[in-house]
Amino acid sequence: MPSTVQDSADYTTDDARWRAVQARDRDAARHFVYAVRTTGVYCHPGSPARLPKRENVEFFDSPAAAEAAGYRANRRSKGDRTDPAIGRAALVAQACRRIEASETEPSLDELATQARMSPFHFHRVFKAETGLTPKAYASAHRARKLRQKLGAADVSVTEAIYDAGFGSNSRFYEASDRLLGMRARDYRAGGAGMTIRFAVGQCSLGAILVAQSQRGICAILLDDDPDALIRELEDQFPKAQLIGGDAKFERLVAEVVGFIESPSIGLNLPLDVRGTAFQERVWQALLEIPPGTTASYADVAQRIGAPKAVRAVAQACGANRVAVAIPCHRVVRRDGDISGYRWGLERKRELLRREAES
Numbered sequence: 185m186p187s188t189v190q191d192s193a194d195y196t197t198d199d200a201r202w203r204a205v206q207a208r209d210r211d212a213a214r215h216f217v218y219a220v221r222t223t224g225v226y227c228h229p230g231s232p233a234r235l236p237k238r239e240n241v242e243f244f245d246s247p248a249a250a251e252a253a254g255y256r257a258n259r260r261s262k263g264d265r266t267d268p269a270i271g272r273a274a275l276v277a278q279a280c281r282r283i284e285a286s287e288t289e290p291s292l293d294e295l296a297t298q299a300r301m302s303p304f305h306f307h308r309v310f311k312a313e314t315g316l317t318p319k320a321y322a323s324a325h326r327a328r329k330l331r332q333k334l335g336a337a338d339v340s341v342t343e344a345i346y347d348a349g350f351g352s353n354s355r356f357y358e359a360s361d362r363l364l365g366m367r368a369r370d371y372r373a374g375g376a377g378m379t380i381r382f383a384v385g386q387c388s389l390g391a392i393l394v395a396q397s398q399r400g401i402c403a404i405l406l407d408d409d410p411d412a413l414i415r416e417l418e419d420q421f422p423k424a425q426l427i428g429g430d431a432k433f434e435r436l437v438a439e440v441v442g443f444i445e446s447p448s449i450g451l452n453l454p455l456d457v458r459g460t461a462f463q464e465r466v467w468q469a470l471l472e473i474p475p476g477t478t479a480s481y482a483d484v485a486q487r488i489g490a491p492k493a494v495r496a497v498a499q500a501c502g503a504n505r506v507a508v509a510i511p512c513h514r515v516v517r518r519d520g521d522i523s524g525y526r527w528g529l530e531r532k533r534e535l536l537r538r539e540a541e542s
Contacts, residue, residue: 201243204229218243219255226250227258248273248313249492275299276313279306280321289322315490320461380421383429384410387441389531393417394429394437400454404440404507406527420505444508444535447475448542453509459500462493466500473514475539480518502526508535 194200195215204212210230219226220236226247227233244250247257251273279295295318296306310318380402382395393413395403403420405413417426429437436453443451457467465488472487473479479487485497501512502524513532517523525532 198243201229202238202241205241206235208232216243216245217247217250219250224255225258226255231258233258244492246492249494251313272309273313275301276310279310279318280314283318283322289319292318311489312492315462315465315485315488315493315496324461378421378424379427380417380424381427381429381433382414382417383434383437384413385434385437385441387444389444389527389534392437392441392444394440395426396429396433396436397456399456401506401509402456403505404509405505406507406531440508445538446542447535447539450475451509455506455509457504457506457510459503462490462496463500463503466497467504467510470501470504470510470512470515473511475511475514476542478514478516478520478536480520481515482518484515498524514539 195204195212201212201216201218205218208230210228212229217226217228218241221240221242222236226244244255251257276299279299282290282295282298292303292307295310296303299306299309301309307317310316310321314321316324378397380395380397382393382403384391384393386392389406390408391406391410391413393403393405393407393410393416394401395405395417403417405416407413407416440451440453442449457464459467466484469484469487481494481497481501482491484501485491485494488497490496497515501515504510504512504526507513507527513525513535515524522529522533522536
């Protein structure tokens with residue numbers, strides 16, 4: 185009987201990988217895993233799990249890559265739990281839990297010792313799994329925890345500062361502007377104390393809203409309904425002072441509209457964008473994609489040094505609130521297909537068409 189096991193070179197195409205899955209080729213587990221979109225789990229090719237439909241399957245080079253894309257292991261399969269790569273993912277997850285539970289940020293040496301790795305190797309593995317360095321992950325977690333604490337009415341600002349892991353008020357205030365984009369009391373107050381100027385206009389893509397804080401452009405929104413744009417801005421900054429723009433500000437809106445209509449004129453605006461450390465790395469990478477060209481989500485993940493974090497890159501693109509100025513419309517699927525645009529696929533397709541013709 186001929187063997188169903190293929191040479192490693194035969195696992196380089198999706199068709200070959202699917203044949204290995206159909207054959208339940210256990211040797212192929214050294215080369216790739218498959219994930220099922222409808223269930224959110226991934227399995228090894230030799231898994232006894234029921235075969236999914238081909239259109240619901242995507243392939244990854246390792247379990248770590250599948251987990252970085254948002255999938256979880258198929259816990260009913262022993263082989264899926266004991267793979268060495270999953271062991272590395274579990275070690276990184278353990279390190280993340282330690283960072284999140286610690287009152288003071290653990291050192292790289294402490295985390296590496298716990299994972300039984302050298303600091304250099306642990307740093308590399310951690311970044312490959314999460315898309316962030318351990319230090320950046322700790323900062324992002326602390327910022328997220330601080331936002332949650334500031335959102336609780338029964339916790340004082342001082343208590344929130346200490347609960348988020350800052351040993352003193354002075355250490356917090358040195359970092360607060362970077363973490364929150366505003367003072368802690370202003371953040372707690374939903375942007376109270378902030379002044380945001382905005383104006384709504386029309387362009388060939390529908391209604392457009394441009395908003396600017398003291399720092400720079402904080403929102404460029406698109407919709408068919410102008411009122412919906414204003415409501416979205418109010419939801420983002422419920423207690424900020426929103427002021428309709430004057431004639432000078434409306435010229436800024438005209439500049440954005442002009443760029444949408446004729447991308448060849450370019451757009452260079454000061455931006456006030458706030459996100460996690462990972463999101464900001466993605467957004468910076470988007471700014472480096474030249475007009476008239478596109479990049480895949482995998483390309484962007486590669487550029488920021490997190491090649492396995494493709495799903496997280498897509499999520500960061502979706503979190504962008506500054507249309508066209510941060511050109512998330514230039515990111516497409518690996519096969520070139522257009523997908524994933526919070527302001528509508530037709531707008532994305534039209535923006536790309538105009539840039540290609542400029």
